[in-house]
Amino acid sequence: MARILIADDDADIRQMLVAALVDSGHEVTAARDGVVAATMLKEAMPDLIVLDVMMPERDGFQVLEELSNSGLRDLTRVIMLTASGSELDASRAFELGADAYSTKPFDPPELVAQIEELLALSNKELKSRRERELDTSRLLSQLESLLGDG
Amino acid sequence: MDGLWNGVGTHEDRKDEAEHATSSGARILVTDDDPDLRALLCGILTDEGHKVSAVSDGRRALDSILSDPPDLVVLDVMMPHMDGFEVLKGMAEADVGNVKVMMVTARSAETDWAEGYRLGADYYVTKPFDPAELAAAVATVLTSTKPALASQREHELDKAEMLSQLESIFDVG
Secondary structure, eight states: OOEEEEEOSOHHHHHHHHHHHHHTTOEEEEESSHHHHHHHHHHOOOSEEEEESSOSSSOHHHHHHHHHHTTOGGGSEEEEEESSOOHHHHHHHHHTTOSEEEESSOOHHHHHHHHHHHHHSOHHHHHHHHHHHHHHHHHHHHHHHHHHHO | OGGGGTTOOOHHHHHHHHHTOOSSSOEEEEEOSOHHHHHHHHHHHHHTTOEEEEESSHHHHHHHHHHSOOSEEEEESSOSSSOHHHHHHHHHHHTOOSOEEEEEEEGGGTTHHHHHHHTTOOEEEEESOOHHHHHHHHHHHHHSOHHHHHHHHHHHHHHHHHHHHHHHHHHHO
16 A cells, blocks of 8 residues: 555546545545645655646646755655646656656556556666656657757 | 745654544545445545545455554445444454544435444444535544544434334334
8 A cells, every 4th residue: 555645636637546546555645736735745745646737826847846856856756647748748747857747638547557666666766767767758859859940 | 945845744743643633634444335435435535635545345444444543434334245334343343442433324224323333433424425514524523532422422322212212102102
């Protein structure tokens, strides 16, 4: 059992994810905006955060940035959720230190599998995974800008 | 900016907080074999800021309660393998202490109610319930002490007893 925080302003997505994750045996909390999410993280750091990018009050990028600046980033795992499939969002997520990135609409069993995969990794494995993801996303955005220039 | 994160507690602090769980941020175990109802209950409770886990039968519920006691168990009566009453019996035998129990049952089974209270349930909610009503009931149970809940329960049992006596008098008459 892992402790997981879901931060999303969409009530339907929250309920769907809560249901899928409690049924996989996890203890789940939820927040409807970035400020509430940040307060909950301050109270108790979960093993993993599912963090929506577009949220009122404080967006997912801001929450992740604050987490990294606070030096507490390595205490948890972060999956970013976004409605747009933009490569820019993905590269920003990895620049800010996300472990994984998923685009809505997502398939709940697939996301749960992705979460289980991250939960199984050690801190060291997570760190090298983040470096690899960052490398890939930088390469992709370079390619994107090269193609854009051409 | 890092001011926001200064107060992050240690594991011990967190344990301390859990022991003093009040109306929000409590650890709640939902036990229901109906996936839709489980999803609904978990959705309502996470939206209230609680830490929620769930199981689909009584045996898993008892295992989870004994190995890692939550603040509150929301317990369906009718379940496969081990029903809600058997979970209550198992909890009493193992003397789990300060775990509160809210039973959830169909409105047609109001006789369950006295049996649940007798076995140590702290509160009763009948299906179908209104989400706001359920959230309010959970807040009441979490903020009341077990003795306060027990005295309220005794009152309810007395009332039920009187009602059934009245009914039998009228049946005879």
